Amino acid sequence: MLDTVFGPFVQYAFMQRALMGGLLIALSAAPVGVFLMLRRMSLTGDAMAHAILPGAAIGFLLFGLELVPMTLGGLIAGALVAAGAGVVARITVQKEDAALAAFYLISLALGVMIVSLRGSSVDLMHVLFGSVLALNAESLMMIGAIAATTLVCLTLIWRALVAECLDPGFLRSVSGWGPIVHFGFLALVVINLVAGFQALGTLLSVGLMILPAATARFWVRTALAMCLLAVALAATSVVIGLLISFHYAIASGPAIILAAGAFYFTSLLLAPRGAVWARLPARRHRTA
Amino acid sequence: MGQLQSGAGAHGSDAAGCTCLRFDNLTLGYDAHPAVHGLSGSWSHGALMAIVGPNGSGKSTLLKGIAGLLPPMGGSVTHVDGCRMAYLPQASSLDLSFPATVFDLVKLGLWQQRGLLGRIRRQDRDAIAHAMSTVGLDGFAKRPIDTLSGGQLQRALFARVILQDADLILLDEPFNAIDDRTVGDLMAVIHGWHAEGRSVVAVMHDLDLVRAHFPQALLLSREPVASGATADVLKPENLKKARAFRPAWDDDAPWCSDDNHVHDAPSVPVKAA
Numbered sequence: 314m315l316d317t318v319f320g321p322f323v324q325y326a327f328m329q330r331a332l333m334g335g336l337l338i339a340l341s342a343a344p345v346g347v348f349l350m351l352r353r354m355s356l357t358g359d360a361m362a363h364a365i366l367p368g369a370a371i372g373f374l375l376f377g378l379e380l381v382p383m384t385l386g387g388l389i390a391g392a393l394v395a396a397g398a399g400v401v402a403r404i405t406v407q408k409e410d411a412a413l414a415a416f417y418l419i420s421l422a423l424g425v426m427i428v429s430l431r432g433s434s435v436d437l438m439h440v441l442f443g444s445v446l447a448l449n450a451e452s453l454m455m456i457g458a459i460a461a462t463t464l465v466c467l468t469l470i471w472r473a474l475v476a477e478c479l480d481p482g483f484l485r486s487v488s489g490w491g492p493i494v495h496f497g498f499l500a501l502v503v504i505n506l507v508a509g510f511q512a513l514g515t516l517l518s519v520g521l522m523i524l525p526a527a528t529a530r531f532w533v534r535t536a537l538a539m540c541l542l543a544v545a546l547a548a549t550s551v552v553i554g555l556l557i558s559f560h561y562a563i564a565s566g567p568a569i570i571l572a573a574g575a576f577y578f579t580s581l582l583l584a585p586r587g588a589v590w591a592r593l594p595a596r597r598h599r600t601a
Numbered sequence: 602m603g604q605l606q607s608g609a610g611a612h613g614s615d616a617a618g619c620t621c622l623r624f625d626n627l628t629l630g631y632d633a634h635p636a637v638h639g640l641s642g643s644w645s646h647g648a649l650m651a652i653v654g655p656n657g658s659g660k661s662t663l664l665k666g667i668a669g670l671l672p673p674m675g676g677s678v679t680h681v682d683g684c685r686m687a688y689l690p691q692a693s694s695l696d697l698s699f700p701a702t703v704f705d706l707v708k709l710g711l712w713q714q715r716g717l718l719g720r721i722r723r724q725d726r727d728a729i730a731h732a733m734s735t736v737g738l739d740g741f742a743k744r745p746i747d748t749l750s751g752g753q754l755q756r757a758l759f760a761r762v763i764l765q766d767a768d769l770i771l772l773d774e775p776f777n778a779i780d781d782r783t784v785g786d787l788m789a790v791i792h793g794w795h796a797e798g799r800s801v802v803a804v805m806h807d808l809d810l811v812r813a814h815f816p817q818a819l820l821l822s823r824e825p826v827a828s829g830a831t832a833d834v835l836k837p838e839n840l841k842k843a844r845a846f847r848p849a850w851d852d853d854a855p856w857c858s859d860d861n862h863v864h865d866a867p868s869v870p871v872k873a874a
Binding site: 351469473480482484485487 | 668693
């Protein structure tokens with residue numbers, strides 16, 4: 314039993330790096346996911362995950378399967394799509410969701426086309442679904458830097474972010490922080506997707522962001538508690554997913570996300586704010 | 602006691618510190634259609650004023666303009682330097698599904714003092730508790746905001762305004778769908794602000810409430826119809842004028858040139874419908 318759980322991480326350096334990378338991503342992406350969810354932007358995270366593909370693909374086309382160029386490319390593509398959709402929404406009648414959908418679909422198609430220009434379908438699979446087991450020291454450094462940046466930024470803008478979620482009109486009437494926080498937060502989303510990208514691929518990196526956040530909401534009532542619980546759930550999912558992947562020779566990215574998905578469904582059934590408890594007839598109530 | 606002054610004559614008489622806001626031919630609106638047209642005059646510190654008028658007459662637009670949320674289409678509105686404002690909109694953008702407590706909501710009112718990073722101190726917590734007590738929400742601190750009734754929510758928003766410690770308080774229809782007891786309690790809060798020398802401007806529909814509680818009033822129907830002491834403003838002939846107002850946009854309304862502006866006198870009749 315102990316050997317099943319600890320053995321892989323003790324014996325294999327690639328598993329240690331995968332664990333380290335996965336935990337760093339969990340620490341950083343989960344709180345971002347909580348605010349994405351609270352701002353009703355969960356699907357925006359998904360759209361952004363698709364949007365970074367052409368940047369990564371151009372990096373891949375020019376430099377092959379190298380982390381730094383692919384990451385920078387993804388960052389640029391993500392920023393372009395987020396800013397482009399934001400600008401279109403502000404200067405035309407089109408709403409941000411429609412603009413974002415248009416931008417990310419074009420971006421995704423472009424990305425797949427660029428990858429197929431040179432790579433094989435194996436490369437495409439790698440770009441789309443990543444490989445946490447192939448993390449090297451360089452990738453870990455980058456993921457660590459992104460995690461540190463995210464946590465510092467979240468701490469600094471926490472109060473404004475809460476105010477922007479809770480009552481954006483109020484924040485606008487007392488300060489100019491609203492748009493700064495909005496776009497700053499989108500930037501955090503993009504860099505976290507890029508961090509998850511090498512390990513989980515463009516399509517699944519958003520999973521470690523949204524699933525633990527959505528799960529945490531079933532259990533706790535405050536934003537801070539949701540962030541902490543989401544981090545714990547994401548980290549646990551990483552460990553479970555890696556172990557399943559190791560022992561059953563299953564792709565690591567889907568295993569991690571499915572572990573998070575299992576927590577989601579379990580919580581849906583068991584948690585006090587889930588689907589079942591709220592439907593049960595109340596046994597007793599107070600007088601006032 | 603605040604004095605409402607209107608018209609060009611007021612400009613000469615505002616000694617430093619007694620004018621809180623000045624309007625100079627202010628025009629506010631949307632897509633070239635004015636919702637407030639040609640408002641001039643100035644409001645003194647410590648005024649307790651009601652803005653009344655039919656639906657669509659520009660009352661909320663005027664508050665947005667004063668709060669700086671809507672840039673003027675023409676003219677200007679100027680505040681005294683360092684005048685701190687609190688604005689409570691008619692439909693707040695509050696997201697009730699956000700996991701926050703009443704305490705968290707009220708705490709937002711500290712923004713102007715504490716900003717992004719300032720620490721919330723012991724005295725701030727006391728101030729929050731005191732504000733909640735003033736609006737009759739003792740014991741509600743830990744309640745999630747999505748469990749509040751409409752009246753309780755409005756009380757909480759008033760508590761937030763208390764914390765903002767503003768010189769000028771703008772309230773947009775604060776008593777919509779609020780029961781008499783809550784109106785009574787919140788009116789007491791407004792009188793408390795007035796007694797502390799703050800200026801309070803509220804958009805109101807209940808004219809009896811205006812007559813009972815607000816010494817001054819501004820009657821709007823796109824153009825200012827009347828302003829001054831409430832009893833004079835709410836005379837039947839003024840109300841009749843305001844009712845003659847046509848709120849629908851006329852897409853082909855003639856363009857306004859400077860000479861047909863109703864610059865000064867607020868008692869100028871509105872344009873015939």
